[in-house]
Amino acid sequence: MSNDAPETFLTQDAYDRLATELEHLSTTGREEIAKRIEAAREEGDLKENGGYHAAKDEQGKQEARIRTLQHLLKNAKVGEAPESTGVVESGTVVTANIAGGEETFLLxxxxxxxxxxxDVYSEASPLGAAILGLNEGDSTTYTAPNGRSISVEIIKVTTYTGQ
Structure with missing residues (x-):
């Protein structure tokens, strides 16, 4: 992962919750999975040992989550949601007319x-990248992953309050 990763906005509550999860997975979680792998290994033939393979799979998923959390927390901008000024930015709630239907989501x-x-859309998603920096009343189009061109009109941008 590159060092010039974009900052991710997190509320203090979200940061604290994720830091606690990371601490648990990095310590107790790793110890528990290691014990389960060792217990399954002692059962004998690893080729046919479903418990061993399940524990190894879970270990892989847990390590991936640890890496994701480390990266996220390292690149987090922690604080209150940005006060809405009518401009679409990370951490704002956007109401938009997307392909003729109104949607409200957090960017x-x-x-x-x-x-x-x-619903939450990443700033890096096709929709998120297309609307980032737009003002209320602005319109644009973006290309969906299926190649279709989709029109978007920003109706309203508000401050995220946690609900």
Whole structure:
């Protein structure tokens, strides 16, 4: 991963929750998985040992989550959601007319809105990249992953309040 990764906005609550998860996975989580792998290894033939393979798979997923959290926290800009000035930026709630239908979503990282009903779009997604920096009333188009051109009009930009 490059060192010039973009900053990700996180609320203090989200940062603290993710830091706690990272601490748990890096210590207790690793110890627990190592014990399960060792116990499964002692059962004998590893080729046919489903418990061993399941534990190794879980270990791989856990290590991937640890790397994701480390990267996210390292590149996090922690604080209050940016006060909306009508400009689409990371950490704002956007209401937009997308291909003829109105949608309201948070622009940022899905970790911010854990437990929220809001959909979340990354700034790096095709939609997020297309609307970043636009003002209320602005329109643009972006190319979806399927190659289709999609029109977007920014209706409203508000401050994220955590709901």
């Amino acid at each position: 940022g990282n899905r970790e911010i809105a854990s437990g929220s009903e809001l």
